[in-house]
Amino acid sequence: MTTPKPSLRSYWLAGVFFLIPALICLTLYSYFKKQLPERLTNQIQLSGSLAAQDFKRTVEKNVQSLRDIAQRIEETEGLYFDYWKDDAQRLLIQNESLEFVEFINNNGIIEEVVPLNENKAVKGLDIKNLDWRYEDWRNMGNAHKINISQWTSLTQGGFSFLIDVPVFYNGEFQGTITGGMDFNDEFNRLSSYLGDYSIKIEDEQGTRFYDFNNYDLAQKDPEYIFETNLVLDADQNESWSFNLTFANPDVVADSSRVANYALICGIFLSLAIGLLKFLHSKSRRATRIALEANQNLMILNREFQQQTEIAQNAVEAKASFLSNMSHEIRTPLNAIVGIADLMETDPEKAEDPRYKALLRENSRKLLGLINDLLRMDKLESGSSGIYSVEFSPVSVIANVTSFNRKAIEEKGLKFIVDVQTKAKNYVNGDRSKFEQIIGNILLNAIKFTQSGNITLTYSEHEQGEQLYVAISIKDTGIGIPKDKIDTIFDRFTQLDSGIRKKHSGGGLGLAISGKLVQLLGGNIEVMSEEGTGSEFIIHLAFNGLHKKEEIHLSSKLLADLPPLDVLIVDDNKLNIIILSELLKRLGLHSDSAKNGLEAVQKCQTKTYDLIFMDVHMPEMDGFEATRKIKEDHPDVVVLGLSADTTSLSISEGLESGMDNYLTKPIDKTKLLAILREKFQKPPSRTAI
Template identity: 55%
Template sequence: MIKKIATKHYWISLLCFLVPAGLCISIYMNFKADLPQHLSDQIQLTGSLAAQDFKRTVRNNVQAIHNLAERIQETDGEYYDFWKQDAKRLLRQNESLTFVELISEEGIVKDIYPRVKNQSAIGLDITKLDYRYSDWKTKSKKGITNITQWLQLSQGGNSFLIDVPVYFDDTFDGTVTGGMNFNAEFDRLSYYLEDFAIKIEDEEGTAFYSFNNFDAAQNDPQYIFDTSMVMDSDIEESWHFQLTFADPTIFADKLKVANLALGFGLLLSLCIGLLQFFNSNSRIATKEALETNKKLQLVNTALEQQTENAKLASVAKSEFLSNMSHEIRTPLHAIVGITDLIDSGNTNFEEEHYLELLKKSSKTLLNLINDILRLDRIESGFVDVAHIEFSPASVLESIVSFHNQIIEHKGLDLSLKVNSSKSKTALGDRAKFEQIITNILSNAIKFTNSGSILVIYDEKEVNEQIDLKITIKDTGIGIPKEKISQIFERFIQLDTGTRKKHSGGGLGLAIAQHLTQLLNGNIEVTSEEGKGSEFIINLKFDCLQAPTEKREEHFKRALPELNILAVDDNKLNVVILSQLLKKIGLCTDIAYNGTEAVEKAKAKNYDLIFMDIHMPDIDGFEATRQIKSTQKNTIVMGLSADTTLNSINEGMSCGMSTYLTKPIDKNKLIAVIEDYFGSTSRNVV
């Protein structure tokens, strides 16, 4: 017979409902009170950043006109003979720039580029245009750049006119004027602001740009960012910039989500109360069952031992899951927390500090996953042992040097002692050798809080093999005697549970042990708790008896004869590249622009083309497309000082096999050519 549930259990269940329900209501009220300020802060931050981006775009385009005017002034007018070529380049590089014209000191449009589209503007006398001539004359005489209001042009269309005065020996010689329409570039900037509406007006109040139908957006002044865009201290005009939420019902929508969350929270609170009630009922039933089970203890004696074994397995499993949960959740918590902080719109946090924490947390999580995958791959047998030339002593010195910064940060002493007068060259798996040393040295650093770490390198040659003995001795926390036999098992750590002091997944030593066994070596360990540990790594590699050929000499001997074309509009860059290639035994043809490169590629089958990006006539991207359309087997390598992600992506999409950045040194040049044309390479077009 089930016992009656006591009254106190009803009260406890009611309390389990009221506490979380009250918490949900409190959070809801705070959210509702803070929502207006949160939305206002979001608008102010987004508007400020967007206004800066728009302002920077305008400045960049205006600066292009400035640069042309400065080149004319610096050459005392001789550059007038070349201004059209420069104007053509400016129009290609600056999307908002629609034309460039020269206006004389008398206010007559002398010439314009492009001429065909703007023929009707040539000879225009702006002195007859009251809305134009006054500002042009006044500001040009002062040497000030002038930006007009949004104008309807004589040759059709609308544009802003940017007047940059030209002076020779303090004498005004007219202006270089550019026609600009920023709508396309502004649309690209606005692409990531799909939840917002934007309107920009010129100094006369004429709206020349609108995004997401600003007039139909929400109109509460509290959620409108309003500022004047002053272009530069040298430019007196300013534009009126406004940004707001595109959704006119954004406040109500967010409040609706909060209402749904509140409803869900109250429902969850009710579920908690009911669960507590049913749990009380269940405990009563369980108690009665336990009383009944006592009578069966004699029968279950044989099963208890099996139950105990299952408990031990469960403890081991729980300990592993707890450790992995901690190691994975710790960096994930930092990543999610910092992301929420950035997304909150708070402008007072230390952005560089949090971004560095975000980067470190991401690397910690990645390293843990890499260790798990690496160990799984080793244990699955999918590991090959390489045989390449390397100097174990030099590799060890590099690893020790790499860890100096961490050592200095912890205030430890790290020393390396090499017991070999002349380090020998070995044939073996350098990567696995590096991984073994790195894992054990990192382990020593992690568990040493004070004192020193000593690395000793011994080598001797026996029967054309190099016997290596690398000792890593630290003054760290040491290893209890009962755990020395377990430290090379995966997921085993000295400290576990909620009070563990050292991070990690317990995989480093396990990986080092597996790799050492793959290389037919072993690791010896001696340690005393509280005084430190000593790891001795014993390995053998084949000894390289004869000196190897230098990489460059091998490269010259092994590389086939290649037809190479270097394309760059800068003659100095072409000379440097051709000389580098000449030093490694390769001859080069030269092209100074994209058109010439395409013509030479049609006339001759080239194995390799080094292609500059920014060139007159046609750029490197278009030249590559035309060449690859007919010469599919030609390897085209982009070579440019432009390292932006957009340029790199466009280079790869237009057919370039790789994208190199200037300046490039000889070793890097040898490496990249060897990758594509070496004896073991497979060309991929």
């Protein structure tokens, strides 16, 4: 077969497919060139704004750490002076920008400095002798405002910013907690994400104390320079000048060059698209007929295979079902005939209770199979109607569970019933079908569960005059293979079939339940894992909701918090005192440990219900202590407690096994909510 000759239309379409992409490329190129200055300006403004906020937050975080120490001193009215140096040591470890912490009394004399060895030169220094220092320090302190100095040459050597946090108690200015800070390392870490930019920061005197990516060699066009002032304290005259620009001095020319290359590539790509369209048009007419014929053939073949598979599956399922049903009917029938023969040949055995019991049992089995067959036939023929009567779904659940409890317990299974409602609601609906659905699925769970437990959970919610109910029946039986979950409600399909079948029954229970649920306008969800168990969840809705009655509980609600054994783990004695007093107000008494190692040892000799765990401690930190305690006592509730509020610390705490993470100072409302969530007991209900 020869290839059709290209028509004039093919050439015309090829030209259109070339011109349209080419015009798009030219339009985009023109737009890009026009928008380039604005885009670069917006880019530098956005990047600069975000970077300035990050730098300012870094400074504020370090200032806040000093504020926390001052706040503790104020809250304790000076008692915390015995402990503030311990906190200062921790801050020096946690905040790499912090070089030293000192206390300057209200006379301007440096009383204490941490660490001491590197800063002995300033201990006892009277800053009144420093004209540039004392006046700002005194004025800002009396105004109860934080003071940040300029980039300063220190008496003990080196350069730093001095940050003064005033301390007030007893109505008087007591001095300042002062920190020396060099932000160079933290700023470098923030700048590592800004490799395309240069940054400089100068203090209020114009002294440059930070430079990233050699700012003096960066591009100089003012249009592409972001400038702002970082206001760091209440004095608006004290601020840092922040400048950010592109590190590449030729950024505009380079961006234009990339646009030129993109335009050239776009023209070549447009030409390639036009050629491909031309070749496609040539081959399209030659392949169209073959593709259509092949597609039709594939559709017919697929339909034939589907119908063949359906027919084969139906034949196999019916054959298996008839074989199984023949066996299930013959088994009780043979027993009935055999017992009747024995009773006829030996009249004394006619009065034997065992033979009578066997006759009744096998007769019931036979009657049950016949009833299932008749129900299934009636459902599939559409002749099964819905009969509406007034009934209480909760009462039906009570009846079904009571009726089956003995059979479950005789198999050595645990039967758990959880009715999650306090009201006894009445509805109008088909009580018989509702009861049959629950009974069939419960019997299925009993049949296929040899050990473990069966759990029935009932819940309901009201909406207008309708009552929506959900019933979950969960077992620890043999489970259902994933490839058979979709077929368990089919009439001729059984999970356990063939001559090696281990479980008796006709296999119609689930099929009948599925049909009845559809008839009542509901649905069934099935979740199962082979070898682990299955869960059937039935959703139904009933009309005519009325007559609500409270279900009486067997016991009253317990107190909000039961008696608890509590352990506080903190290397700070004052923190332990404050927390223990707070717990006493909640009616809880506590033990204490000064580090993680001591906490682990205490947990080996006493079982605690609740542990408050500090994070940063000597000998063993809170994360490691939590892991060790949780290994031996997985049920103990461990609440992390730290001034470190970073997401990394919180994440590490939760990963170590902490049940929650509280920050210092403690939010009393949040603490009480957590304690109620973990330890308040729900009201008990009378088991059905």
